[in-house]
Amino acid sequence: MESAHHCDLVIRRGHVLTMDDQGTRYQSADIAVLEGEILAIGPSLAVQGHMEIEADGNAVLPGLIDCHMHQTLLRGLCEDLPLMRWLEEICYPKDRAFRPHHQRAAAIMNQLEMIRGGVTTFIDIFRFPDQAARVTEQSGLRGIFSPQIIDDPPGAGETVESSLAFIQEWKDRVPGRIQTWFGPHSIYSCSTSTYQQIQKLAEEYDVGIHTHLAETLDEVRLIRRQYGKTPAEYLAEIGLLGPRLLVAHAVHLTDGDLKLLAQHDVAVAYNPSSNMKLASGVARIPDLLEAGIRVGLGTDSNLSNNNLDMFEEMRLGAMLQKLSQSDAEALPCDTILRMATSQAAVCLGLGAEVGCLEVGKRADIIIVDLHQPHLWPVLPEPMSNIVEQLVYSASAGDVLTTIVDGKVLMRDRSVLTLDEGAAEQLVQDAALDLVRRSGLDRRLPTEGRKGGVTAET
Numbered sequence: 001m002e003s004a005h006h007c008d009l010v011i012r013r014g015h016v017l018t019m020d021d022q023g024t025r026y027q028s029a030d031i032a033v034l035e036g037e038i039l040a041i042g043p044s045l046a047v048q049g050h051m052e053i054e055a056d057g058n059a060v061l062p063g064l065i066d067c068h069m070h071q072t073l074l075r076g077l078c079e080d081l082p083l084m085r086w087l088e089e090i091c092y093p094k095d096r097a098f099r100p101h102h103q104r105a106a107a108i109m110n111q112l113e114m115i116r117g118g119v120t121t122f123i124d125i126f127r128f129p130d131q132a133a134r135v136t137e138q139s140g141l142r143g144i145f146s147p148q149i150i151d152d153p154p155g156a157g158e159t160v161e162s163s164l165a166f167i168q169e170w171k172d173r174v175p176g177r178i179q180t181w182f183g184p185h186s187i188y189s190c191s192t193s194t195y196q197q198i199q200k201l202a203e204e205y206d207v208g209i210h211t212h213l214a215e216t217l218d219e220v221r222l223i224r225r226q227y228g229k230t231p232a233e234y235l236a237e238i239g240l241l242g243p244r245l246l247v248a249h250a251v252h253l254t255d256g257d258l259k260l261l262a263q264h265d266v267a268v269a270y271n272p273s274s275n276m277k278l279a280s281g282v283a284r285i286p287d288l289l290e291a292g293i294r295v296g297l298g299t300d301s302n303l304s305n306n307n308l309d310m311f312e313e314m315r316l317g318a319m320l321q322k323l324s325q326s327d328a329e330a331l332p333c334d335t336i337l338r339m340a341t342s343q344a345a346v347c348l349g350l351g352a353e354v355g356c357l358e359v360g361k362r363a364d365i366i367i368v369d370l371h372q373p374h375l376w377p378v379l380p381e382p383m384s385n386i387v388e389q390l391v392y393s394a395s396a397g398d399v400l401t402t403i404v405d406g407k408v409l410m411r412d413r414s415v416l417t418l419d420e421g422a423a424e425q426l427v428q429d430a431a432l433d434l435v436r437r438s439g440l441d442r443r444l445p446t447e448g449r450k451g452g453v454t455a456e457t
Ligand SMILES: [Zn+2]
Pocket: 068, 070, 212, 248, 300
């Protein structure tokens, strides 16, 4: 090492999965990082890092990317309802009572969970984006904010004006790491003129648009009654379809809808856990991929999932397709892992920056602990089963280290950028306050719950 170059960070001796186009893997390689960028990847690099991390044969791969999530505060209450009742009885009252301090607590909780689970990039569609973005400045994660615009019911979301003010303030504030999009919630909660106004502004500011589309059959029936079209046909007619649009769910699509999405290069976020839990249906992922549509994976939210574990999402997302297609070959491991890494990056317009480990890309890297019984055995390259292990056997808790832009956000399971100790009480207090303000406490069973036990203290 006497003639060694210096760089900021070197990860040593990892079982590296680059997720590049060729699917390059290394049995044991180092990754050197300089100024947030990947400088070199290869065995025994002659370079010295100001920080050195020993990967010890563990899996080193690109950070996971959540292509649809809401940084909500509540989970595990008012469960087991279908989507429209769940929205009307739980979400909208809660969202009307939601205040900036709730969003701050929610963002801290969600971002701690993402860092711990190896998620390095997310797109958030929810409330008070400046609060969530401020937490992201501190957490070090890469985030796209598409504040959730809702016309009806009024007060349950952001407005076009508040979203525009956010974009103007934040568009260039944290270059590369925080991006601002528009987030009209859905066709049933936003008017045609709102969508069209957003389309114009998105072009003017050159930002993306994120919306929910064809999530349930109820929604499709509603839109057909209201506009005489499928949700995708309606968006096509009003001029919304295009490469800057990312639609969440897209469960109930006709063959004609698929063609429209493909023709206009619209990206889709697949949310298997949420679709199963809310009994929304099964998205036509093999058909979407066959049509050449960009598809990324998303968790949807803690309220509808109920966690942000992208490993679980990969496993369930693959298995749901196999079951529904009666085809064990449907949605293979490599495809679903790409939907959480390289393809996900392409869906968010970040394909040139992140999603795979290549020289010149931003250093968004995670290390997953393979030295655990539930991940044995790992076979040596080139017959490696590492992709299969990550998709079917790993979970969020197996992530040891999370790095974004070359900055270490978590090392050996210790989060370095947010104060986890203080966060728990903050979240507890904010959640209880939100439950009371929104009147959800009156809906929750407090006594005589079947099978429940109340301890008198
Ligand atoms: Zn959603």
